[in-house]
Amino acid sequence: MLKIRLKRFGRKKQPSYRIIVIDSRKPRDGRAIEEIGFHNPITNKSQINLERVRKRINEGAKPTETVQQIINQLEKEN
Template sequence: MLKIRLKRFGRKKLPSYRIIVIDSRKKRDGKALEEVGFYNPITNQTKLNMIKIKRRLNEGAQFSRTVKNIVRRANIK
């Protein structure tokens, strides 16, 4: 099953995350099938490619709980 979830990168104590599409059995920082966005929790900066996200959702991918909340917040603004 495909999941849309976060992949951590950045320095120690200064995390940033890429929003990626990956097989649910792979490890958190494993090789992604596709990168569909970016999230920085420190500055609350979010960048999403909604076209790619919607395409992957139509193919059967599912959000992780955190990414679902990020997308929901981004669409309200």
């Protein structure tokens, strides 16, 4: 099953996340099938390719709760 989830990168105490599509059995920082955006919790900036998200959800991918909140926030802004 595919998941749309966060992949952590950045320095210690300065997290930044990529929003990725990955098999649910793979580790958090494993090789992604596709990168569809990023989220920086320190500056509260996010960018997501919503077309790709919708396509992946239609194919059966499930977003995590955190990613779903980020998607909902971006859809409200647009």
